[in-house]
Amino acid sequence: MFVCTLLTDSSKPSLDPALIDNLRNAWGGGDAQWLAVDEAASFSLEVMPDNRWEVWAELQGLGVDLVILPMEGRRKKMLLADMDSTMIQQECIDELADVAGVGDRVKDITARAMNGELDFEEAIRERVGLLKNLPEAVIGQVLEERITLMPGGPVLLATMKAHGAYAALVSGGFTAFTSAVAGKLGFDENRANTLLAEGGVLTGEVGMPILGQQAKVDALEEITARLGIAEADVLAVGDGANDLGMLGRAGMGVALHAKPAVAAQCDVRVNFGDLTALLYLQGYARSEFVSV
Numbered sequence: 482m483f484v485c486t487l488l489t490d491s492s493k494p495s496l497d498p499a500l501i502d503n504l505r506n507a508w509g510g511g512d513a514q515w516l517a518v519d520e521a522a523s524f525s526l527e528v529m530p531d532n533r534w535e536v537w538a539e540l541q542g543l544g545v546d547l548v549i550l551p552m553e554g555r556r557k558k559m560l561l562a563d564m565d566s567t568m569i570q571q572e573c574i575d576e577l578a579d580v581a582g583v584g585d586r587v588k589d590i591t592a593r594a595m596n597g598e599l600d601f602e603e604a605i606r607e608r609v610g611l612l613k614n615l616p617e618a619v620i621g622q623v624l625e626e627r628i629t630l631m632p633g634g635p636v637l638l639a640t641m642k643a644h645g646a647y648a649a650l651v652s653g654g655f656t657a658f659t660s661a662v663a664g665k666l667g668f669d670e671n672r673a674n675t676l677l678a679e680g681g682v683l684t685g686e687v688g689m690p691i692l693g694q695q696a697k698v699d700a701l702e703e704i705t706a707r708l709g710i711a712e713a714d715v716l717a718v719g720d721g722a723n724d725l726g727m728l729g730r731a732g733m734g735v736a737l738h739a740k741p742a743v744a745a746q747c748d749v750r751v752n753f754g755d756l757t758a759l760l761y762l763q764g765y766a767r768s769e770f771v772s773v
Contacts, residue, residue, distance in 0.1 A: 482552040494520035517767035563719035564652035597722030601693040613685025633756030639771040
């Protein structure tokens with residue numbers, strides 16, 4: 482058995498009941514369950530539709546996300562999340578670079594690295610090198626003035642944790658940011674790279690080893706083993722090429738507002754919904770959300 486979920490942008494919900502009924506009838510689906518009025522609905526399916534991706538493409542033009550998942554094990558016991566452009570709306574290194582006066586140069590490297598066009602380790606070394614001699618205090622300034630949470634993140638964490646889930650933030654970014662974001666959102670642990678500083682200024686180097694795509698897979702393996710749960714029990718979410726390893730291994734790997742080259746390799750794509758979409762995909766109704 483499968484479950485088909487349709488989602489729209491929660492800030493301007495526009496899910497048409499007629500669309501749900503037409504699709505359910507065409508695919509021989511079960512009764513529709515509205516998870517949130519005008520925003521999210523789901524119905525059961527006995528088989529995976531042959532024209533799944535054709536319908537998905539058509540619905541993208543209407544501002545609707547379509548996701549089909551196995552019914553069994555729908556609710557996950559662990560959240561494994563990327564940080565930059567996933568749990569927060571920015572790329573931290575781009576914000577630091579902007580303050581340092583090398584914003585355009587670094588943003589270009591970041592975009593190419595996240596799209597899988599550059600080697601991640603080489604890209605991070607090059608970008609961090611451009612931050613040499615930036616005052617370490619700028620990190621706190623950027624956190625305070627430039628970093629904003631992705632909509633839906635606090636509710637996602639609060640709801641999953643209220644139902645017993647474990648949450649880990651694993652980033653190719655930096656611990657100075659992940660520790661603050663993890664603390665604010667309620668993650669149980671966080672892993673990231675370390676910006677090296679000396680005498681109150683950044684040295685332009687990053688601590689070893691550099692955490693990239695493999696580090697996220699390692700976190701998935703290590704944390705599930707420690708918790709005694711299966712990788713199938715994990716919901717992973719990210720947007721960049723360095724997230725593909727964990728997205729492919731997790732029971733539910735969600736490409737959230739992802740780079741096109743990344744989304745193309747993922748079956749679960751959320752392009753319009755915010756982070757609460759991850760709750761709908763697990764079958765939570767809005768009435769079950771834990772407010773914060």
